[in-house]
Amino acid sequence: MVNGEKPSQDNNGRKKVLEVKGLKTHFFTGEGCVCAVDGVDFYVKEKEVFGLVGESGCGKSVTSLSILRLVDVPGKIVAGEVCFDGKNLLDLTETEMVKMRGEKISMVFQQPQPSLNPVFTVGDQIAEVFRVHCGMDKGKAWERAVELLKMVGIPDPETKAHAYPHEMSGGQAQRVMIAMGLALNPKLLIADEPSTALDVTIQAQILQLMRNLVEKFGTSVILITHDLGVIAEMADRVAVMYAGQIVESADIYELFDHPRHPYTQGLIGSIPVLGRVKERLEVIPGTVPELVNLPPGCRFAPRCKAREQYNLDICTQVDPELEEITPEHPVRCWLYKDHGDHKAPLSVS
């Protein structure tokens, strides 16, 4: 409890570690305002893996950078709240944010090699985390770094700590990133496509490592990826993003059993699943819209087969809100909601 406020809880009684409300991050470019993140709401509970899934350009990476306030000019967080640890992160000073990053919230990026400093050894880079945040002396910090390398499964950690990033493979470098991310036992780890750049057998190792460590330390994770297979394996709950908005969110089993938004349905149907060969994959016609000068209405409307099927006009006129249609399963879609003269063509018991 902070300042006498009631800790926010979800229906299961587990505390919310992070709550994002109405987040908007816009990029003010020469061509106009690119509304990369345009009204995003979600929360992450203690000890859960929350998946944020979507294709390129949907705004998932910018969302995570916004949480950590790492968005650079011409981007700017223009609205919303990011509630973490009883505070709104968007109100903190930069000094206070620096303390948050690494200690309370940390991040693992997609490409490990460009994210590591090429002129320092990996041991030094991990040790730096302890020197800066805990004021440890060099010797002790180095010891902790070697311990961490061992924990993430780097063979011969005492020697490998003296290696430079370019002397390591992609998989090893990613393990170093994970070690740095978990070094200070943060409450929340944001993993942005942590295994996408890796070969499939290495990806399996990294995901297994993350699962084990997260269970061991009780960290909450926001897992950002376009890979529905990774989400199905790792996440407890998922939000699907499209063109800067969340279009659907649910528990992992519920999402795959009952995907409600036409985009989610199309996404799931268009993936070849190992062991289940279909004659033809489902197709979502068309492409993702430009985020500048968006037309009114639902952003998915031009590509939506359901809109055609039910002959809905409202989709190109009014933007639907994200609303729960079954408990804990919000969807942003006119198929399930009435509005004025429009009657929802589908109902869910």
Next chain:
Amino acid sequence: MVEKVTDKKIGSDLIEVKNLKKYFPVRGGVLQRVVNWVKAVDDVSFTIRTGETLGLVGESGCGKTTVGRSILRLIEPTDGSVCYEGQNIVDIGQNELKSIRRHMQIIFQDPYASLDPRVLIGDTVMRGLNIHKIGSKEERWDKMIDAMERVGLRDYHARRFPHEFSGGQRQRIGIARALVLQPEFIVCDEPVSALDVSIQSQVLNLLKDLQEELKLTYLFISHDLSVVEHISHRVAVMYLGKMVELAGKDALFNDPKHPYTKALMSAIPIADPRAKRDRVILKGDVPSPLNPPKGCRFHPRCPIAVEKCSQEEPEFREVSPDHWVACWMVD
């Protein structure tokens, strides 16, 4: 009108690769002498049959792209033969090669790097027709438009530049470029890896449709086993320059024999939270092709390796009808 490209019997051998090798020299020292070799492809043999899609899978560094390019002599093989319709194309001269190249085309992985940004895409697609001097100017234009329409583009797209198109559209342009010469055989080098999932399915369906309509033969190179399962008839698995398994699609996916193939399949995350599998998680990293392990190249990471595996390289042999494996532990 782009018609059926071959009168050959479906299932006959179209391309036969024997003992293919490609070694890249590593130079060092003041005099830039050759100090080592990257054995990217090290004695690979297989056939591709008319009308089929042979999937070629493996992780980075396994040599699959080098195999694809060596077959077309975009990279010159170090050793071995590539027989197209019974004729070895490795030793033939440039002019003869050019006339055969009409029948063998390639679709590249990167839709952003494979189109010349300063050339109108109509000209890019027509280039092959110009090089082979096929038909008159008008006929070439018509063939180009026909190929574009086949892949779902329109005639007005011909007068635009690559940057005006999305990744998925550019990949379609790459397919049109490969099709316009009416080849029999197309090497598809990771054609959908750079595309978003919802665009991938469009392009995969298109490739499948074209194969059926035109009796095309594909070598489909990919690291994504789920995509390969969807589109292939037979599948070959490569590891560190060697082919370790080759079988019909159903045989490979239902009954993989090589331990690497099994690990590869179990490593793939499945888009179904209820799917539970026995996972084989390999230890260690993929070794470098500069210094491959002695004996079977997979033995350091193999869960069932025995002493023989570290000393002798296993042969690639047929262990059941049309199912080839290179492993001492499989009989």
